[in-house]
Amino acid sequence: MKRLLFIVGLFFCCISLQAEKRALVIGIGAYPDVDYGWPVIHGDNDIVFAKTMLVANGFKAGNIDTLRNEQATSHAIGEAFIKLIATAKTNDVVYIHFSGHGQQITDLDGDEEDGWDEAWVAYDALQEPTPNYHGEHHITDDQLNAWLKQLRQKVGTNGRIIVVSDACHSGTSTRDITEPTEIRGAHSKFELNGIKHPYKEQRTIEWISISACADNECNRQHRLSDGKQCGSLTYALYLLRDNLSTIVADQLSALLNKTINELVKRPQTPLVELPNANNQYLFE
Numbered sequence: 001m002k003r004l005l006f007i008v009g010l011f012f013c014c015i016s017l018q019a020e021k022r023a024l025v026i027g028i029g030a031y032p033d034v035d036y037g038w039p040v041i042h043g044d045n046d047i048v049f050a051k052t053m054l055v056a057n058g059f060k061a062g063n064i065d066t067l068r069n070e071q072a073t074s075h076a077i078g079e080a081f082i083k084l085i086a087t088a089k090t091n092d093v094v095y096i097h098f099s100g101h102g103q104q105i106t107d108l109d110g111d112e113e114d115g116w117d118e119a120w121v122a123y124d125a126l127q128e129p130t131p132n133y134h135g136e137h138h139i140t141d142d143q144l145n146a147w148l149k150q151l152r153q154k155v156g157t158n159g160r161i162i163v164v165s166d167a168c169h170s171g172t173s174t175r176d177i178t179e180p181t182e183i184r185g186a187h188s189k190f191e192l193n194g195i196k197h198p199y200k201e202q203r204t205i206e207w208i209s210i211s212a213c214a215d216n217e218c219n220r221q222h223r224l225s226d227g228k229q230c231g232s233l234t235y236a237l238y239l240l241r242d243n244l245s246t247i248v249a250d251q252l253s254a255l256l257n258k259t260i261n262e263l264v265k266r267p268q269t270p271l272v273e274l275p276n277a278n279n280q281y282l283f284e
Contacts, residue, residue, distance in 0.1 A: 019091035019159070021057075021283070023064040024080050025050045028072050028100035028123055037127030042221060043099035044068050046166060046234040050097050053241040057283045059095070072100070074122040074137035081147040088154040093283055095162045098139075099231045102167030103127070104215075105138050117141050118215065120167060152206050161207035162282065166231035168212060168219035208249055208282070209273040212260070220264040232260045233270060249274055249282050 027047040031038035047066055054064055065083070067076055088094055101121035117140045119125075125137040144163070151161055212219040212233035221229040236259040237244070247255065253272040260270055 019093065020089065021054075021059040021063060021093040021095070022084060022088060023050075023054050023059055023095040023097070024067075024084055025054075025064060025097045026067045026072050026077060026080075026099065026120075028069055028121075030069050031101070031121075031123060036125070038101055038121065041101065042229040043101075043166070043231065045228055045230040046097075046099035049230060049234050049238040050099075050164075053238045053244070054095060056241040057244050070123055072122060073124045074139060077120075077122055077139055078147075081151075085147065085150045085154055088151055088159075090154070090156045091159050092155045093160040093162075094151060094155060095164070095283075097164045097166070097234070099166040099234055102165065102219075103138065105135050105140060120144075120165070148207055160280075160283070162210065163207055164210045164233065164237070166212045166219070166233040168217065205273050206275055208275070209271075210252070210256070211271040211273075212268070214269045214271060217268055218266075220266055220268065222263040232264050232268065235263060236260045236270075244282050245284065247282055249280055252282060 025047050027044040027050075029042045029044035030040055047068060051061070051064055051066070055061060065080055067080060084094065084096075098120050103119050103121055103125075104116040105119045106116065119135075119141065120139040121127075122137045122139055125135075126133045129135065148161060148163065152159070155161065210233070212231065220232060222232045222235045223229050233256070236256050239259060240247070240255060249272070253270065256270040256272065260268055
């Protein structure tokens with residue numbers, strides 16, 4: 001009997017230690033009024049496509065947290081990361097998705113060769129510095145790196161972290177009647193005057209990073225048959241959802257490049273950065 005109880009206890013212990021798939025999906029389309037400087041885009045439309053793609057790849061709906069529009073303040077995004085870090089366990093697969101505006105901001109620690117950090121534009125971030133705003137609500141790649149390093153410690157070396165950014169860091173953010181779709185990002189950079197740091201070195205990537213385009217390119221949205229718009233990267237992943245479990249991560253770049261350029265009909269180069277384990281499946 002004791003042996004049986006030990007085996008049963010061991011069984012349930014193993015179940016409790018099984019790796020899980022967790023996700024955070026952020027989508028911002030309607031930023032605050034014109035005083036913030038951001039035109040309306042359709043990042044909030046991406047949430048349903050991202051969730052559908054994730055569920056198709058084994059993510060439980062209850063393990064997918066979302067922040068939409070005014071929910072996605074810089075504070076709320078930080079709290080969502082803290083929750084994700086707290087709940088993550090060894091060997092988990094963690095997917096983080098941002099759809100919204102992107103902007104380059106003055107590099108404060110010298111880790112960018114060109115002197116500019118890339119940043120996610122939270123709902124409460126301004127496009128330009130003011131006497132009272134110095135980029136506090138921009139989610140810079142330095143801040144993301146700090147959160148992701150904590151997450152890496154929780155999931156361990158065999159855990160999987162995927163970060164998807166359906167934004168851009170250059171190009172125009174205005175709507176032009178000659179453009180069939182809107183562009184995500186800001187033409188202007190967020191420059192903090194008088195701050196310059198010598199270039200040190202780039203960080204070693206410890207997660208899979210997927211971006212919609214290169215830093216010097218525009219990220220165009222895709223127009224659906226019903227007239228609605230969504231992110232080109234998000235929709236490409238949605239279209240590929242049934243194959244993602246069998247796609248080796250280092251093959252993804254070519255597939256995304258082909259799919260996105262068929263969607264937007266303009267040159268756009270999605271970037272897939274990989275850690276050393278580049279021969280593994282994306283969600284396994």
